[in-house]
Amino acid sequence: xxxxxxxxxxxxxxxxxRIDAGRDCVNPGAGAAIARLAGVCRAAGVPVVHVRHRQxxxxxxxxxDAPGHAPxxxxxxxxxxxxxxxxxxxxxxxxxxxxxLRAGACDALIVVGAVAGFCVNTTLRAxxxxxxxxxxxxxxxxxxxxxxxxxxxxxxxxxxxLLDGDFARLSDTDALCARIGG
Numbered sequence: 001x002x003x004x005x006x007x008x009x010x011x012x013x014x015x016x017x018r019i020d021a022g023r024d025c026v027n028p029g030a031g032a033a034i035a036r037l038a039g040v041c042r043a044a045g046v047p048v049v050h051v052r053h054r055q056x057x058x059x060x061x062x063x064x065d066a067p068g069h070a071p072x073x074x075x076x077x078x079x080x081x082x083x084x085x086x087x088x089x090x091x092x093x094x095x096x097x098x099x100x101l102r103a104g105a106c107d108a109l110i111v112v113g114a115v116a117g118f119c120v121n122t123t124l125r126a127x128x129x130x131x132x133x134x135x136x137x138x139x140x141x142x143x144x145x146x147x148x149x150x151x152x153x154x155x156x157x158x159x160x161x162l163l164d165g166d167f168a169r170l171s172d173t174d175a176l177c178a179r180i181g182g
Contacts, residue, residue, distance in 0.1 A: 004110065005046060006037060006049065009119050010115065011030075011112075011142075012053065014069070024151055027142050037173050041110075049097070110176060113142065117143060120159075134167065136168045137173045139173050
């Protein structure tokens with residue numbers, strides 16, 4: 001499919017550590033959906049682009065030396081796949097992501113990953129503002145709570161409602177895999 005790319009955001013071991021610790025979460029199985037979607041995209045020649053979060057403070061979970069920094073298996077880059085490292089919420093800030101997508105004639109994105117209310121939300125809004133058509137398979141996005149402030153489900157649902165229509169089209173992994181050819 002020409003013009004389309006899969007963008008996998010922040011699927012790093014820190015997410016699995018949070019799930020394993022029992023953190024309130026929506027879509028703890030998102031990794032399987034992401035792996036499936038990535039496989040279908042690769043088979044169809046759709047570029048798979050990876051974005052990883054990095055923190056400079058050695059005590060933070062996304063510092064390169066921290067156990068949470070490494071990609072989860074579902075987000076391991078295959079040879080030749082672009083990997084962008086960000087230090088902000090948006091995958092488009094100071095990364096070269098937009099130039100990479102434009103050079104590849106990508107004008108539509110499937111966005112998956114973590115975390116719904118933060119980096120996925122920010123990246124989606126930026127992508128829309130930059131003119132990309134964005135689709136979100138909601139079952140391939142992780143959402144976590146704001147401890148002591150808001151449970152994961154209402155935060156996730158509110159985020160998706162706010163994105164739907166104005167910034168992205170919501171879908172699911174099965175529908176997108178069928179559309180792409182898998």
